[in-house]
Amino acid sequence: MMVQSKSTRVLRSVVAWATVLLFAFPLYYWLTVAFKDGKEIFNYPPQVWSFSPTVRNFEEIFGISLGFGFGEQREVLPGGGNWRMAPRLWDSIVIAILSTGLAVSIATLASYALSRMNFSGRHHFVSWVLSTRMMPPVAVAIPIFFIYNELSLLDTYTGVILVHALMNLPLAVLLMKSFFDDIPREIDESGMIDGASRFLIFRRIILPMVKGGAAATAVLCFIFSWTEFLFVLTLTQTGLKTVPVVSSTFVTSTGTAWGNMAALGAAAMLPAFLFILLVQKHLVRGLTLGSVKQ
């Protein structure tokens, strides 16, 4: 192990903590806004540490009384936004989970083929997959709107799930391919000699080895879908709305409801956080350890 002087170690800790704070502070400040009353949000200088917390913002966006905190629910809400956010959170969860599942499933099969099977133009195929992400999404949003209109997919879960899965596929394929590429071909060959079919080798031997990679890919897909704005905005009307789109409705002609917006943002982090926590245990590296002598 490298020997380090005390000052180096202290300096390293200081830099590490400063970096952590740099990332954590905006999140913390956003959370304080969610728990601040209207007036306190606009206090100058901003009250970072001392303020009187309230859950009113949460009560307002979910249209319920939490039974604690101060004050009563406002009778008249400002602006014309949709203030019942629980169904919107549900929309977000359904869309993110199903589009992630779809993208990772297709990507796993596609990238196994790209990693293992020989067909002409294989290498071009890989870069072609990525090229679909080179176009700005806004350039395809309008054509997709018209296509969806013809197919009656506007304002439906299926429509949004499909488009999110498609947007995620290129990256998911590339990521998953790198995980498959890491597995020595001899393992497939050994399975072949053992008498297994290609699909059985994939299902019984290779797939369990890329579980960690699939989990990592799923996290990225989930976060993309969870935060995607443009497609949901253009492809939905009243049937469903995801959190990012509905957050924008807090910006109204009579002002921006910062407290409500922060509360929704805070509430929306919870499902994403839970999802990542769930798949995290599969994010173990070194799953191929021991299969081959390196």
Place this chain on the structure above:
Amino acid sequence: MANVEYRSVGKSFGSVQVLEKLSLDIADGEFVVLLGSSGCGKSTLLRMTAGLETISSGEIVIDGKVVNGVHPRDRNIAMVFQNYALYPTMKVRENIAFSLEVAGKSKDEIEAQVAEAARVLNLTEYLDRKPSELSGGQRQRVAMGRAMVRNAKVFLFDEPLSNLDAKLRAHMRVEIRQLHDRLKATTVYVTHDQIEAMTMADKIVLMQGGGIVQVGTPDDLYDRPATRYVAEFIGSPQINCQDGEIVSNGGEALFVNGELKLPLPASYAAHQGRQVTCGIRPSDVALSDTGPIVGTLQIAEKTGADKQMHLDVNGSEFVAVAPRHTQGVPGDTLRFAVAPDNIHLFDHASGIRIAA
């Protein structure tokens, strides 16, 4: 069990010819070692036998049936890979049982076969471990167990010992050979290690540049190497080679290179004036006060059993194996003698052996 036959087998990757019109017969139950330096095509030939590489030309016949278009799973072969290629998410038991499961064997049958393989290979107590929890030698044995239960016609080994340390390698050599003697299965074993080839093989196939240089028993290759390449490849320490010419002197033949004059069997007298390379194995020389090989000692290496004397003979290096207590310090002049029958002569230009 089966014989394997290669009929003018060729392989090319694009414009690169890796194997050229190679023909070889492997008898039923024989242990054949494909030996050669890396890039000679031995692993490619093995993979073609397994069906993991396509055959560009010619035919491979296993048990009387041409297998060119046959899928690996239908060739009834078993293969042990250099990196073992165990299934990392499965336990040892599942690794060994996988092929049986795929073949649709009954649970009892699978269990009995796995238990038997584990007993033979001393793996019984590791059956419920994952490959990552095993040592290199144990993983190697799991790979062998996997091959064993398949009851295959032909066993293929692709440099299976190269990842093990020297002691374990020596031990596994014996185990693999014993396993072969027990199963009597036709075995094709690829290695670049001539000691593995010499100790294990019934028959060695020495390959170079995509072709076969010599096929024979270990003794054939050691005692009568067909070319200078074979002579240099087989034997450790490596054979000493000196370039020179054959001089016949009144019915007697001599190998002459400057000061070095070695008596040869009389039959070589017919080759008077021929430019040759003379090969002498380090273990075939003996210290002698009147010996014709005179050299200056550069360094003496102790191996325990004997001493390897590195000499400067005629300006080129010459290694001689001497008894362990032989005295000598760098700079000393030592003399060695060699029996004429132990001198190998190769044509200087072609490298082909000149028979006595």
